[in-house]
Amino acid sequence: MSAATSDARIGWIGIGRMGYAMAERLAKGGANLTVWNRTASKAEPLAQHGAKVAAALPELAACDVVFCMVSTWDDVKEVVAGPGGLLSDKTRTPKLVIECSSISLEGSAELRRLLEARGVQMLAAPVSGNAKVIKSGRLSFVCSGPRPAFDAALPYLKMIAPAASYVGEGELARIVKICHNVFLGVVTQSLAEITVLAQKAGVPRHAFLDFVNQSVMGSTFSRYKTPAFVNLDFKVTFTPNLLRKDLDLGLDAGRRFEVPMPLASLTRDIVQTLIGRGMTEEDFAQLLVLQAEASGLKLEPENVPVSDGLG
Numbered sequence: 492m493s494a495a496t497s498d499a500r501i502g503w504i505g506i507g508r509m510g511y512a513m514a515e516r517l518a519k520g521g522a523n524l525t526v527w528n529r530t531a532s533k534a535e536p537l538a539q540h541g542a543k544v545a546a547a548l549p550e551l552a553a554c555d556v557v558f559c560m561v562s563t564w565d566d567v568k569e570v571v572a573g574p575g576g577l578l579s580d581k582t583r584t585p586k587l588v589i590e591c592s593s594i595s596l597e598g599s600a601e602l603r604r605l606l607e608a609r610g611v612q613m614l615a616a617p618v619s620g621n622a623k624v625i626k627s628g629r630l631s632f633v634c635s636g637p638r639p640a641f642d643a644a645l646p647y648l649k650m651i652a653p654a655a656s657y658v659g660e661g662e663l664a665r666i667v668k669i670c671h672n673v674f675l676g677v678v679t680q681s682l683a684e685i686t687v688l689a690q691k692a693g694v695p696r697h698a699f700l701d702f703v704n705q706s707v708m709g710s711t712f713s714r715y716k717t718p719a720f721v722n723l724d725f726k727v728t729f730t731p732n733l734l735r736k737d738l739d740l741g742l743d744a745g746r747r748f749e750v751p752m753p754l755a756s757l758t759r760d761i762v763q764t765l766i767g768r769g770m771t772e773e774d775f776a777q778l779l780v781l782q783a784e785a786s787g788l789k790l791e792p793e794n795v796p797v798s799d800g801l802g
């Protein structure tokens with residue numbers, strides 16, 4: 492079923508960096524879409540693609556399916572179950588909520604209970620990729636919850652991303668996403684360390700990363716972080732605060748399941764250093780700058796055109 496031909500009413504809560512790019516794909520795909528954002532001005536540009544902008548959250552209770560993409564579990568709870576939230580309309584609810592924010596297993600389970608108490612099904616559906624990855628059509632979802640909910644959601648997920656993995660019942664998708672972002676933090680710190688080491692030994696960053704990106708260790712991620720590392724473009728894709736949240740979620744899960752996570756623990760404190768030094772308004776790739784400073788190296792943009800591999 493393509494939403495362009497479907498009557499399903501889709502709601503969207505949270506038009507931040509990720510929410511905007513995801514909802515934009517639904518709107519451009521012809522979905523019958525109503526969006527809400529706390530800061531309404533961020534949602535308004537979606538009207539040019541046919542989306543309606545709701546003035547209040549309970550308006551979305553009239554939708555069949557509601558996506559949610561905000562920051563933390565506290566924020567999810569507020570927009571869904573808080574005063575004036577999605578469930579505050581006692582007369583109607585959506586059939587399905589697809590919750591995409593990166594939140595804890597415990598928060599996700601509480602959300603599921605809150606929704607099920609009102610007869611609403613929930614799919615946990617966090618994602619891998621930033622806004623540019625979404626635009627280039629390469630986002631991926633990892634989903635858990637009732638299989639029928641996944642099957643019902645799939646046509647809409649596919650409008651946003653080519654890949655949606657179903658990993659099982661309950662909150663299993665959350666642990667997959669948490670593991671993924673622990674890896675993101677650790678890999679970025681490691682890439683910062685080796686890039687600075689190579690540079691201090693005399694290799695320009697663009698030459699070093701050109702090799703890494705083509706080697707067996709290169710990845711979609713190392714490629715799309717290359718412009719930031721070479722030319723020091725730290726326009727935010729993902730904030731240090733959100734990365735710290737995810738590393739904390741990983742360490743909490745490690746404690747719960749009795750799994751030592753020494754690399755995650757170190758990386759969490761390095762990200763904390765970034766935040767403690769006030770480097771919160773730019774991309775988390777500033778880990779490179781921190782590493783350079785710790786190595787007595789002042790970084791300059793290399794001003795070399797490099798690809799991010801995203802087209």
Ligand SMILES: NC(=O)c1ccc[n+]([C@@H]2O[C@H](COP(=O)([O-])OP(=O)(O)OC[C@H]3O[C@@H](n4cnc5c(N)ncnc54)[C@H](OP(=O)(O)O)[C@@H]3O)[C@@H](O)[C@H]2O)c1
Nearest residue numbers: 505506507508509529530561562566592593620621728729
């Ligand atoms: N950026 C990435 O690369 C990336 C990748 C994968 C997953 N994620 C995850 O996706 C989620 C969103 O990330 P993002 O980068 O899009 O963050 P963002 O740009 O900071 O956007 C956050 C969104 O949440 C809304 N929000 C936050 N607290 C709220 C509250 N209490 N009530 C109502 N709305 C609230 C914000 O509304 P306002 O506009 O009014 O502030 C905004 O729409 C996070 O869980 C993040 O960890 C991010």
